[in-house]
Amino acid sequence: MTQTDVLTDRPTFKALQPLADQLANASVEQLFATDPDRASKYSAEAAGLHLDYSKHLLDDTALAALLALATEVNLPACAAALLGGELINNTEHRPALHTLLRANAASGLDNLYEEVTSTRERMCYWADRLNAGEQTGFSDQVITDVVNIGIGGSDLGPRLVTEALRPFQGDIACHYVANVDPADLHDTLAALNPHTTLFIICSKSFKTQETLTNGLAARDWLLRAGANDTQLARHFLAMTTNLEAAAAFGIAPEHCLPLWDWVGGRYSVWSAVGLSCAIAVGWTNFEAFLDGARDMDEHFVSTPPERNLPMLLSLLELWYSNTMGAGNHVVLPYDNSLQRLPDFLQQLTMESNGKRVTHSGIEVTYQTGPVLWGSAGTMGQHSFHQLLHQGTRLCPADFILPLRTHTGMEEQHTQLVANCLAQSRAMMVGRTLEEATQALQQRGLGDDAATSLAPHLAMPGNRPNSTISFDSVNPTTLGALLALYEHRTYCSGQLWGVNPFDQWGVELGKEIGVQIHDELNGKGGDTAMDPSTRALISRWRQAKH
Numbered sequence: 001m002t003q004t005d006v007l008t009d010r011p012t013f014k015a016l017q018p019l020a021d022q023l024a025n026a027s028v029e030q031l032f033a034t035d036p037d038r039a040s041k042y043s044a045e046a047a048g049l050h051l052d053y054s055k056h057l058l059d060d061t062a063l064a065a066l067l068a069l070a071t072e073v074n075l076p077a078c079a080a081a082l083l084g085g086e087l088i089n090n091t092e093h094r095p096a097l098h099t100l101l102r103a104n105a106a107s108g109l110d111n112l113y114e115e116v117t118s119t120r121e122r123m124c125y126w127a128d129r130l131n132a133g134e135q136t137g138f139s140d141q142v143i144t145d146v147v148n149i150g151i152g153g154s155d156l157g158p159r160l161v162t163e164a165l166r167p168f169q170g171d172i173a174c175h176y177v178a179n180v181d182p183a184d185l186h187d188t189l190a191a192l193n194p195h196t197t198l199f200i201i202c203s204k205s206f207k208t209q210e211t212l213t214n215g216l217a218a219r220d221w222l223l224r225a226g227a228n229d230t231q232l233a234r235h236f237l238a239m240t241t242n243l244e245a246a247a248a249f250g251i252a253p254e255h256c257l258p259l260w261d262w263v264g265g266r267y268s269v270w271s272a273v274g275l276s277c278a279i280a281v282g283w284t285n286f287e288a289f290l291d292g293a294r295d296m297d298e299h300f301v302s303t304p305p306e307r308n309l310p311m312l313l314s315l316l317e318l319w320y321s322n323t324m325g326a327g328n329h330v331v332l333p334y335d336n337s338l339q340r341l342p343d344f345l346q347q348l349t350m351e352s353n354g355k356r357v358t359h360s361g362i363e364v365t366y367q368t369g370p371v372l373w374g375s376a377g378t379m380g381q382h383s384f385h386q387l388l389h390q391g392t393r394l395c396p397a398d399f400i401l402p403l404r405t406h407t408g409m410e411e412q413h414t415q416l417v418a419n420c421l422a423q424s425r426a427m428m429v430g431r432t433l434e435e436a437t438q439a440l441q442q443r444g445l446g447d448d449a450a451t452s453l454a455p456h457l458a459m460p461g462n463r464p465n466s467t468i469s470f471d472s473v474n475p476t477t478l479g480a481l482l483a484l485y486e487h488r489t490y491c492s493g494q495l496w497g498v499n500p501f502d503q504w505g506v507e508l509g510k511e512i513g514v515q516i517h518d519e520l521n522g523k524g525g526d527t528a529m530d531p532s533t534r535a536l537i538s539r540w541r542q543a544k545h
């Protein structure tokens, strides 16, 4: 086994390119024809999720070669290192222990697990208390609405889970404010009553400008409505590692729930960051969400790569990114409640693997984290699917397909499922020039007209896609689905040799943001600005005055 963390130095990686070249123009339909077992052979199941990856540009030889890479990188040992609490976040000298947040045993991490379980108890206390109508505001009215103020990992996960589990929603309505654009807070508060609204200031660092600015504005809103400084405490909870800063903000210690530096923001929905979801859907449902994720963790750490869902998805990500030049990945949930999933996955995958040096600091010469995008089906079909079917880019796709709806509107749901399966199949089979010509002739076009229009209707097909199906969107399947993508992201980081748990790239923009904010407020020192930025600052000044 080699010691390198550079993907392109790995012998098993070097073996992939010739296989990819052979398969890049293969017919997946033909692969099905030659292997009648392909659909069942190229599928795997775990934690209530079924993965069909049979519509990929893949054959047994290529799959074996990818699995050899998994062995060389030793993905099973990587999984064990993650769950075992090893210091895998090497640039910050920390473990990444999001799996402990949903564990039901300490597994040797006794002290940390004790903190996790005592925080769970406090989360349960607040979820129950709010749902029982026991928390009152400054005028003794019962709290009916909770606003989570946070951004990035302190927003996207809880927002997604709350929206996805709306059928499980209790009496408290949870709202989310993230953007420093005042319109976000302003528009949210417009529909709320200050007497009955509680804010959760959710910030791992308690230093994030957007969150603190919105938190202060929320405090002003309550003061303007008649709350005094002492009564404000009833309206705020804080989720943070920075308990001193939360105290300085004025949040009572018993209203502060801890986080730990060993949980990355984008992996933190399972922690106190998820309190707003636990309030929205109740503690029992939140526990079921943790259970679903734990099932996926157990699968991840105990299943060989050839049947391991996160490992297979990660190998596919590498296959297209690094041998076939795909720079993107599209995620298409066919369930409206999952419409925020692409947003969540964008942070998860792009903040994790948007890196350019390996663990050991070597600059890579290959693609790492692809651009992730997508939207809920069927909306995307009437927007960007044209590019998926006929565009010139390779866009590997994940279809996410819950098989049942909570709405009771069965026929309409059948239409949704039909659309999902049709898109997946259409991407694979495409339409040849001859088929297009024949179809036009059948529509009554003459030979010449049909021949000249046919190239516009022809579709290459062989557009690779996976389908992840499961019973329905519920707390356990949702937990499993998010954990699946977390582990896929981690495995991809290991294959590329990068650290998926730091995010140094976000720092510079924040620093320059502070300088420019000073400049806009007339407090700019001698900070040198480029001519473009200077000109834009003067345009802003002219517009303001």
Ligand code: F6P
Binding pocket: 150, 151, 152, 153, 154, 202, 203, 204, 205, 206, 207, 208, 211, 265, 266, 351, 503, 506
């Ligand atoms: O700027 C990026 C980031 O640090 C994310 O990694 C994080 O999820 C987000 O900002 C919010 O950070 P915090 O929870 O510390 O406010």
